[in-house]
Amino acid sequence: MASLPVVSQPAHRCAALIDHLARRMRMRAETVLTPLGLRPRHLVALTMLRDHAESTQQSLSTLLQIDRTNLVGLLNELESWGLIERRRSAEDRRRHTVHLTQPGAERLAQAEFALAAVEDEILVSLDGDQRETLYQLLQIAGNRQRPDCAGAMAEIDC
């Protein structure tokens, strides 16, 4: 009776867990970020820019998964703070390549430093190794969204 579907079992779903964890992290992050004049979205963008330097806005928008029009506003803010720079691409002068400036990198570093405390608070239950593992997994999961190399972002490495 009540067969035990050993294989086809849906296993564990982490969507809800991620959602929950992200929200908690985010709420705390906001409070330490505001003194720095940043909001979560800015941090995500800056982080992305450090890891994928010189992206064009188009690829940034797919990378960050936010609408182009919204991205413009975001970048406007960051640029007006002097944290990033837009330069016209040499090859195609319609394009803007976005660059993290020196002050931008510093501000990001400050933010991450401030964030350390928040993570300590949220991730108390995880020891150092576990946190590192988590970081790695998130990094892997986040970097390549799917093995879809047919699109415009061909040169990366696939």
Next chain:
Amino acid sequence: MASLPVVSQPAHRCAALIDHLARRMRMRAETVLTPLGLRPRHLVALTMLRDHAESTQQSLSTLLQIDRTNLVGLLNELESWGLIERRRSAEDRRRHTVHLTQPGAERLAQAEFALAAVEDEILVSLDGDQRETLYQLLQIAGNRQRPDCAGAMAEIDC
């Protein structure tokens, strides 16, 4: 050379990564959840309720980290769908203990099943073991927010 600061290194901050991953997951999740009449918040709540049965609303609100007043609305919806039940506590009749109903459990199972596809899509870069590890880490990180056992939620196990 280029010393390897093994210990004091600020290590990696995962706040931005989590934030980003959560948003991508969430957007996709919404599309498979809407046919089921659920939204992400509902799923989080139902999941919590399955794992921490019979919580009072107060403890739920700290667990979910959402305001009490907002929790009421959320539970109202779930109750009107018949997915949860509120019962007055015998000990203290001001309290409501919240229960996942049978239909609620089923709906949750459906949702998680539907979510499998989304996770497959978002977490392509992770193999089975890695996903399980991720799940475990998230579970640990999420369950006990901090070893603060002085409060009202004393009976759990600390």
Next chain:
DNA sequence: ATAACTCGTTTGTACACAACAAACCATTTG
């Protein structure tokens, strides 16, 4: 019993985030 407090509830305000649409300029490509 009366007062003070607590749990849940309702209502309303405010803000952040983000999707989406429409129209625009500059540039490249056909």
Next chain:
DNA sequence: CAAATGGTTTGTTGTGTACAAACGAGTTAT
């Protein structure tokens, strides 16, 4: 030149959540 593309601007909409104020019902302290 026309058509398509990258970025920009403006404005609308919806959603999630915090927060405050005030209430009823029930509890606890005095």
